[in-house]
Amino acid sequence: MASDSEVRRRPLTSYVSRTDDENEVRRLLGAGRLVTLTGAGGVGKTRLAAQVASSLTREFPGGVAVAGLGELRDERLVARTVADSLGLHDTAGRTDLEAVVSYLRPRRSLLLLDNCEHLLSGSADLVTALLRDCRDLVVLATSRCSLGLAGEHVLTIRSLPVPHEEIGTPQEALTFGAVRLFAERASNVLSSFEVTEGNVADVVRLCRRLDGLPLAIELAAARIRALSPSQIADRVERNSGVLTTGLRMPVERHRTLRATIDWSHSLCTETERTVWARCSVFAGQFDLSAAEDVCAEDGGLDSLAVLDAVDGLVDKSVLTRIDGTDRVHYRMLRLLRGYGGRRLADSDDDFAVARKHRDHYARLIAQAADTWFGPGQDETYERLTAAHADIREALSWSLRTSGESPVALEMATGMIEYWVARGAAWEVRDWIDRALDAVPPETRGRARGLAIAALCAALHADLPRARQRLAAAEAIEDHEAVPYIDHARAFVKMLATEPNSMAHAAEAVRIFGERGDVRRQMHPMFLQGVALAYRGDLPGARELLGSMRRLCEEAGEERYRSMALFGLGVAEVCFGGDLGDGEQFIRSALEIDLRASDVLSAAYRVDGLAWVSARRGEWVRAAELFGTAATLWDRCNAEPDVAVSATHTTFYEATRKALGAAKFDAAFTEGRRRNPHDALTGPQALPVGEPAVLPPLTPRESEIARLVAAGLSNREIAARLVIARRTVETHLQHISHKLDFVNRTQLAVWVGQRDACRGPL
Template identity: 65%
Template structure:
């Protein structure tokens, strides 16, 4: 019921109380475009916002998006975090804010901005810009204070209803939400716990002592395994008395929560207290190996940290999070803040932050070493899970004297990770910030400038790329030479300038001499396309076939997709074998649709449209251009990088062949198609088994579709790939489904879906 990442606990705990608050929030959302839920930490703002968001989806046909800001430590990342949650790529030559505005401008959506208080000015500015520029957008925010934006409606969230004084019966006690929450959470840790005539007065009195603050009630209830409610109440009386004498400036409810937290902290073992404080450095969820690194316990640290983390989970200080990359742990925001205060008062905050940064620097180094090969998707998922902490580690390095070199190394590492996330703009910004504070003779500076130039070129900022390349060359760093030549070749290719072939060939040759196979591949792709452009189709094929062999030897699918796309482009656009080019494009798309890289999938579908246009299959081309357009929009990009000439010429030819009305009709049909259906073989009699599309009330059409995929056993990540949406979007939809159906887990969703389908179509039916 407390704030700070409790969406992760939806499967683990039930929801108690708040019926009147839910009704009021829904009423306000119908009357105002910005509603802010305010209240102290631990009062339940986040859980209430998620609950309401899951119940109002019918009013927002374009969906609900949730931007969790508790993990964000840098105000400049607020808009980028929203872009991430919307699944947008920052690959277009415009700001992230412009991309977000363009995406939301005509959509009827609910946007939840969760945990705004530590970034209130940035959140307020963003909300104001979005509300002015997106007339159908409604924003629901949670914060400990209002955003103070014009038109905002503020709803203070009170603690849970308390029992009356002098409660004597179970019936009187259980009538209050606070007591029901205590009993519910107590049963989580001690299934045999019951509210009885003997303990009802103690439980009621304890809930009154805690002012009905959900987080405080949960922390106290976690102690029933070793203490009776009466003993807990006695100890809380002592703790409150101690705190009141030393913290009179705190509001009363804050004193109650503070007392509960301090009491919970005091009852932990020394190792648990140390782990609590050290783990408060994490911005997001973390795994055991990360905890072991930041805790740095003396002696056999692995066992000590494991025991400490286990104890903190048992005491509700840490929440256990199941994910695609294994078990992780998350600390509620109020408890994290307490841990940070303890570190600061002990003078150890910087040492722990350094260990946190070092852990994530090593993580990026490890990912970089294993990126080229079969583990790429595992590493992408792992780094995505830790993205908030990678950002936090970079921020700490940039604001800490003499740490900019490490930031430069971290930002220069796994460039492909950032590109696959659609975050070339973000990594370009980290590189620029690190270059601005690093010494002029810092190691790796020239290579970092070259990588920043590459990212600028991806944004079609060719002038910015050229400026960075001049700075890189002026440093005279021989080690950076192939990186510089690579970026120069890419800029020349995009600008249709001479020397792209020579620059790419030099980069590929030097990388080969150094044994840097992965670094060699994109220059080989550029070299091949430039070779075909000069009329040497056979030479281009040889280069791309060599690239394919390197990828197949390493077991790397992503660069294999790039090579196949190169083959497709060469055959389709330069007078080669059209059938072979189309097969290569389809094979590349099949790879991309298994992963997170929407931008690459957009290029491949566009390439299939070129093949159809070359065959004069104008209806097929129009549909494919429409499907590609949905993908371009999905990642906030334009088809004007590397393939602009083919795209423009063949799109224009298709429109002219069909005429505007027929083209627009087919284009719109293609826009509605799932990209996976592009690969489905055509059936002579039409589709034999169209996917089920019926709405399953009370779910929306999109929620019904996702519920069916849950019922087939797909994970959130697999659902996101299947529907070509962001993983966070899939997670939000699943949360809404659970809330709307009042179910506790995915298994129950599967049972419900099967029951619904069986009722509609008879026995034996179910999701295929």
């Protein structure tokens, strides 16, 4: 067994360098604005692209972003995925594509689009629009075929180099990338493994038989605990004639990879094969409960058998284990997922398994609706975020499958708070609209769906569409939909500054209250309270918003409590109330948002504190706070929308007029440099130096990696850095791509090794 010091010295896993390919990719990126890496599946395009991208952070001061398309099965979501990778919220009147263009246009950035081959049309359309409108953007794509665009530089990636058969010593063999990869992956499985004089010939024979394909080598290396290199090579050679039967791709490397996957499949137990096929229905990562729901069956596999099979598939590298903060998840590579999908289709179980998959995620959303208003909200949000790719897939399957669209409508309308918190209100609006178009006119819940669709349209200030949806909802006699219609009607009237907003909001609050639906009372209660303040009834606004606050506190709910506090603050600051109380309410709301890393809400709150300073005549402080708020708006590519735009503009212009342009701009710029926490504690001195970057990570990735190593959760990291948890998750995905790590422990050890080698500053 290796000593502790030996474990610390030995890398957990590493990228096998392809110096010539890396240099050529860099050269092409310097010569053009679109470079596509093509090649057989499993040849290592993603790792090569990530390695090159991570080395170019200095050349692209606007940032290097990675958008993985492997989990998508819907062309319509390509732009949304890129927006997610940039941490962008959608905003009123702007589509996902428009948001991405707006963010990237002024920046010199590199965008890595990974796994485009199954979404060629959507990928090509996106890249065309981005390169047309963002003059300083460069795109690096990976795909099994080119995007077919003018000006595209295409580089075909070959397998790792393999030795000649007569190679002599282990040292000579390890100069070839294929042998190094096998040795490293095998030692990860069996720590005592190394290439020796006794096994070097068999390792070379195996790598040559596998044509140097990285994925094939990794699958073979996973068997080293049970088989020697000689036994693995013998089995690959013995089965090669059978393994290639039925293959339609004539390319030898494709045939080799298929042979290796077939061989891995043949070594699985019958139960493992079944679970492999059924788990291919998952689009993204999944936990054990999802695997059990999808794979178990009455009179067949029970939950224990599924657990055993999942464990076996992890051991064989068919499934990758991903450690989370509270539960383990699993992921299957796209190639292995596609292979399992073909096996599933051959078994005629594909429809039943897809329905089980959809039902699992429909239940997940229903459970989230029940637990959202309470202390488990953060955990609920994280579970939905982890399941996001499969929620999309469940919605898509329901929409394309006859008779299933009503379930899609129920899923899409069940938890709009999650989509809004994620910054994806446009996406859920699209799912609801598609479901409404697909369901029969007599579908139960259609009126409620139309009302929620109207509310979503109003969130984007699309009042004509909102009114159209409301009219359609009102034309259906459905008592169950009445409070939803009143809620949407109140919001539309408030945004349009029309009368009777308060009456509709009050009616929605009353009916939801009678039904015991406290969660759905919250937003109309907020609207009613703000409407009372607008009408001059400050005591009424205080009482109602105070009641909303108390309901949230009693339930242990935070997001709506922040909304209630902000409403109380706005009422006091903007409608003649106590300025000190108003400031404290807004500060309390900001404290919640910073803990929850809700960047968009924090932007509203910091902007509100700027209003307080402006009311006091503290003009420099107001300008600084407007600058801090502007940084937050920029982080999620948003701006003060129609809900607060008039108040924002009034105080902003008053501050600029009081200071004059030069003094305002100086204070505003100073505020932009400040951490939003300073709005709570007063400005602090900026740090003199930053911790050293950990190549190949960017400065921000290095910062997050060190916080992971310090034991902080994603939520704690987001709160510390004042970024959204989704942004932390995106950075960790980038780090995982670059370092080939699958859990936080590996990353923590790696950080410790790097910092130990660097020594004191």
